[in-house]
Amino acid sequence: MADAEVHRRETLARQRREWETETALNAVMSDPEVQRLKEEIEELEASLARDLSPTLRRFEERYDRAVQDANLDVLSRSCPGKHGRWGRICVLDAGHQAEYPRLGTNPEGQPVAWLGSAPDED
Numbered sequence: 001m002a003d004a005e006v007h008r009r010e011t012l013a014r015q016r017r018e019w020e021t022e023t024a025l026n027a028v029m030s031d032p033e034v035q036r037l038k039e040e041i042e043e044l045e046a047s048l049a050r051d052l053s054p055t056l057r058r059f060e061e062r063y064d065r066a067v068q069d070a071n072l073d074v075l076s077r078s079c080p081g082k083h084g085r086w087g088r089i090c091v092l093d094a095g096h097q098a099e100y101p102r103l104g105t106n107p108e109g110q111p112v113a114w115l116g117s118a119p120d121e122d
């Protein structure tokens, strides 16, 4: 079989897998119970962030300043906790997990605090 045919079949198989995955995710995410749980989790994360706002504000300002000044010393000591796909970066220092949940902002710039890790966290 020619390389071009092998490549075409691999491309079609990959596109099929992507379509199936996207279709399954859309079906799950459109479920009303999943939507209700998503909203409940978002409210809990916002509520937790409000409870911790004095701490969040100080660390958030430090993180924003470090990004603005390209302060690699501060940034290198930052928590590796990220929810990159959700637009979140934890602004606390590495190793804080025993004391606080992760703290950061959501893509809309609102404070959020969250527990646990995410698949894209490394």
Ligand SMILES: [Zn+2]
Pocket (backbone or CB within 6 Å): 079, 080, 081, 090, 091, 092, 093, 096, 101, 102, 103
């Ligand atoms: Zn963190």
